[in-house]
Amino acid sequence: MITSILKQLGTLLISLLGLTVLTFILSQQSDSPIHQYQSDSAFIQYFEYIQFLFNGDWGMSSIHKRSVLKDFLQHFPATIELIVFAMILAVTTGLALGILASTRRGGWLDNTLMTTSLIGYSMPIFWWGMLLVLLFSLTLGWTPVAGRISFEFDIEPFTRFMLIDTLLHHNKYGFDAFLNALHHLILPAVTLSTIPMAIIARMTRSSLLAVLKSEYIRTARSKGISKQRIIWIHALRNALQPILTISGVQISIIMSGVIITEYIFAWPGIGKWLLEAVSRRDFASIQGGVLALSIIVIAFNLVLDFLSIYLNPRLRRPS
Amino acid sequence: MIKKSNENKDLMTNSSVYRDVASKAKLLISLTALFCVACSPEDSDLTEQDRTQDLLVYCSEGSPDSFNPQLVTSGTSYDATANILYNQLVTYKPGTTEIVPSLARSWDISDDGLRYTFNLRQDVSFHTSQVFTPSRSLNADDVLFSFNRQRLSSHPYHGISGGRYPYFTAQSMDQLIKDIRKVNDHKVEFILTRPESPFLSILATPFASILSAEYAEQLNRLRRPEWIDSKPVGTGPFRFERYEPDAYIRFKRFEDYFGDKRRVKNLVYAITPDAAMRFARFSAGECDVMSYPLPVHLRVAQKNDLQVVQTPGLNIAYWAFNTEKPPFHDVKVRQALAMAVDRESILQTVYDRQASLATNPIPPSSWAYNKNVKKIPHSKRRALELLKEAGYENGFSIDIWAMPIQRAYNPNARKMAEIIQQDLADINVDVRIVTYEWGTFLSRVSRGLHHSVLLGWNADNADPNNFFSPLLSCASSVNGNNYANWCDNRFDELILKGRTSSKQSERKEYYDQAQEIFKQQAPWLTIAHANNSVLVQPRVKGFIISPIGNINFEGVTIGLPDQKQPRSQKQESDEVANQ
Amino acid sequence: MIKLPVSANNKAAWAIFRQNKGAMIGAVVLIFILILAIIGPWISPYDPARQFTNKILIPPIWNPAGDFNFFLGTDDLGRDILSRLLHGARLSLQLTFTVVIIAALSGILIGAGAAFLNQTLRSLLMRVMDLLLSFPSLLLAIAIVAIIGPGLPNAIYAVVIVLIPQFVRITQSSISDELNNDYVMAARLDGASSQRLLSHHVWPNITPALTVQLTFSFSTALLDIAALGFLGLGAQPPMAEWGTMLSESRAFIQFAPWTMTLPGLAIFLTVLSINLVGDGIRDALDPRLNR
Helix, strand or coil: CHHHHHHHHHHHHHHHHHHHHHHHHHHHCCCCCCCCCCCCCHHHHHHHHHHHHHCCCCCECCCCCCEHHHHHHHHHHHHHHHHHHHHHHHHHHHHHHHHHHHHCCCCHHHHHHHHHHHHHHHCCHHHHHHHHHHHHHHHCCCCCCCCCCCCCCCCCCCCCCHHHHHHHCHHHHCCHHHHHHHHHHHHHHHHHHHHHHHHHHHHHHHHHHHHHHCHHHHHHHHCCCCHHHHHHHHHHHHHHHHHHHHHHHHHHHHHHHHHHHHHHHCCCCHHHHHHHHHHCCCHHHHHHHHHHHHHHHHHHHHHHHHHHHHHCHHHHCCC | CHHHHHHHHHHHHHCHHHHHHHHHHHHHHHHHHHCCCCCCCCCCCCCHHHHHHCEEEEEECCCCCCCCHHHCCCHHHHHCCCCCCCCCCEEECCCCCCEEECCEEEEEECCCCCEEEEEECCCCCCCCCCCCCCCCCCCHHHHHHHHHHHHCCCCCCCCHHHCCCHHHHHCCHHHHEEEEEEEECCEEEEEECCCCCCHHHHHCCHHHCCCCHHHHHHHHHHCCCCHHHHCCCCCCCEEEEEEECCCEEEEEECCCCCCCCCCCCEEEEEECCCHHHHHHHHHCCCCCEECCCCHHHHHHHHHCCCEEEEEECCEEEEEEECCCCCCCCCHHHHHHHHHHCCHHHHHHHCCCCCEEECCCCCCCCCCCCCCCCCCCCCCHHHHHHHHHHCCCCCCEEEEEEECCCCCCCCCCHHHHHHHHHHHHHCCCEEEEEECCCHHHHHHHHHCCCCCEEEEEEECCCCCCHHHHHHHHCHHHHHCCCCCCCCCCHHHHHHHHHHHHCCCHHHHHHHHHHHHHHHHHHCCEEEEEEEEEEEEECCCEECCCCCCCCCCCCCCCEECCCCCCCCCCCCCCCCCCCCC | CCHHHHHHHHHHHHHHHHHCHHHHHHHHHHHHHHHHHHHHHHHCCCCCCCCCCCCCCCCCCCCCCCECCECCCECCCCCEHHHHHHHHHHHHHHHHHHHHHHHHHHHHHHHHHHHCCCHHHHHHHHHHHHHHHHCCHHHHHHHHHHHHCCCHHHHHHHHHHHHHHHHHHHHHHHHHHHHCCHHHHHHHHCCCCHHHHHHHHHHHHHHHHHHHHHHHHHHHHHHHHHHHHHCCCCCCCCCCCHHHHHHHHHHHCCCCCHHHHHHHHHHHHHHHHHHHHHHHHHHHHCHHHCC
């Protein structure tokens, strides 16, 4: 176990090194210098750069002259809110569909579900998002087009998580504001959750099928335990492992997806902020945004690795 | 498909009562479908009706660079500040180019045109904010503070927030204003170094907004001088409440405003840079006023009985040839290229006919417009002849830099460039279209790195000089917006005379000649004068757009939702396909 | 002697593939799209850049307001959408092919090299590859495009870099697995050279995994190129690239939906058919996963 943890830490170091070199190069592209370095040598400048990062000085955005770190932190909650909501949607629906399909293996329901999930998996989400907007927002008028909440609600940004902030304004608006915020979240979240949902459904189905075929489940069945119980207790627990493993891939899909989703729905999060920074070649913001987002991805993967080491006895044993 | 969406739009714009009920119901349906949250919205003190009643949402095109218009030059920043938070000594009568009193009740101009004396109103109060409660009303000190901060490098506030006052500098105000004197508490005198007939117009522009000297002192004591630009306090019809970068700006009605009492209680700028998204939000009823609609949006809006507020704009879209670079140093080449371009097709495709063909750099609504200047004919044959005379019969290749953003005067420079590209292919001129992000674009163009450029100009005051001096003078080719880098001494002399002489008839004479020279030398191909337009929901009353393009919400109210009337089912055919 | 079972495998695989309805439909659609992409420029009615200035935003012909000269309608500059889609098919597929081939070749080379490296170096290299794999592809592409500037060539480099690690990973792990197999051991003990080992023993056995990866890479590459075009970081207008066309159509989605639905549909159908074929190939080559 210790060796695998050491290995993980080694990976972490390599990734942080690679990452900061990348963002250092990014920060060097700027027309006006982002940091004032003492040294002329790029090598030493790199270490100065690291020092700046540790001191929380991530530079100032070139257009609006705002602190990059502060800008990031202001935009980040919107992104997290969208991701978390979309993931809840993807995991619950994906698992349910996967289980449903696996219990009716080969039947029409299984076939329909799997075809749908293949369609979802192949969907270019930039197109999908536009189709949803066209149908639900512009034609049917069921959902809002953009924004996080209607402006009739004057919500002071305490946490910048709109769902939390609206609840904090409960005495002013009751649950109206909260529901309104949820309403604004639905379409972006559905767009973002489509591909992960399809992957989770397919993964759940195939790993459940594999587990259901296995020896000990057959034994359990022969002992007369009901099929429902087997699926819920035994099979699912065993199938979660590969699903967890693939979550690492999920986070990268979600991160790519959230950039596009925010662009389509004018969602004021990191993705939109980063794209705007790219289009105005604001390297201070690009550098900061890429760095911060990557650290989050790396941290997420690290946690996931530890989790799977912890969950999987085979990996725990020293080999 | 389209018909369906029309009907829907009718419903949508028809009554907000319907919308309120329906949206609530749909919200619940869609929510319960997704979650099993068993909470229904509790009745709170405010009904939805109350909340929407006094709220006006303006879908704006970008984030302001600063809340102090002295520090910036972008129209987006001016729109969020100049007529919202602040006032100037004089202003334009809404919807016109006529100068009327504002903070100054009246004024006198000395006979030699060198002294301007302003009598200030005595009943003007400044906003109260979380950090500032004014103890006095506006007086001469505030006027002195606002101008001296920009004018005097020794001023304690001069260096705050970067210490650059681009508009003040670009208008050479530092050379023009010799001194500003406080005659008494409510009388100030501007002393100029030379006569400048556009001076009153200049004082009506955003950079001449008046800030509070008392607030500045208080911030100095708090050691937070930079808050003067980020936590703004002014005299304007609305006071600043909150700004979430890239999301929204919130303003509240300023109850003690000296001007028009009719205003909404809450004003929100919903920052939506993407024009398509803005229109989508507008047509879904999420905003009441939409800035910079694309021409194609206007057409759809007109078909759907949405209010299109429109006026011929004081602007110009042009294609500037960098006359310092070959082959554009040759006037024949410039003329040939100008002839080869089919501007009618640009008007049709890019502007959707929401503009007029430009012959002179100033629009026909200006009193200085020279009607006798002939428009350049569109003739590829003649263009080829000219190129041959200039020794370019085998053609050549050029770069066209197309501005990357949408402006009223140029809704899509990229498309414009593509059309020109096609036209020039016929005369063996190979076009490469170049574009950068806007900030980079401007800085590179200012450094003269471009070959030729598609740009435009929106006047910030109504004086014709506002076109000639900043865009075509020799001084502006060194340090300014003369992107043709064109310097013609005769022309320069004429526009200087036009600027300093005080008689309008004389000025007209000079400007007429200047326009003749301009046409003959062709440093630009003048393309179009676009209409300024804004889309407005029917419930918004009293919105007026200015020819200069500034946004103003003074006197704008939200009407009660129209009475539900049986609406005749309009059989509209596909509006898009029908033309 | 060793080739025989492989070709038998291939036959068996083809038999399995043929029975997979979805995969067959996918293959037919894909071939159709490929043919269109190849002959597109000849059958397209107009030049994709040609602007019919008085025929702006004409709907497709099944709409009553359609115009028979423009089968799928026109865009806001009066360009024929059918012609643009056909040229776009060639452009998009060409780009995808280039990207995938470059990525696969480099990935396989790096992976094969890695298989013969010593333990420490290999694990270091693999860690880096894992890192790149776990990195959001679009974020990486954005960082790359930010450094070298937007535009089609740069977007292509970005997508190539995003795709390489998967090939490295698969090649390396399959080669390592194979090298540890008994029969390879036996061959090695027999004195077979590394080269012979690779070409005769290892290569035939890792091709199935690579083939599957290759197919899925096509859909990833197509989507990524289109996404970059859509975000304005890849192909630039007036190029008839599908993602760029989609992005240009955003201004009119309410009143000219065909300018948005058609290029999107083209991307979607292509990706879907590639994925169907990919699924079919995987099931056929790896019978263990077969339903």
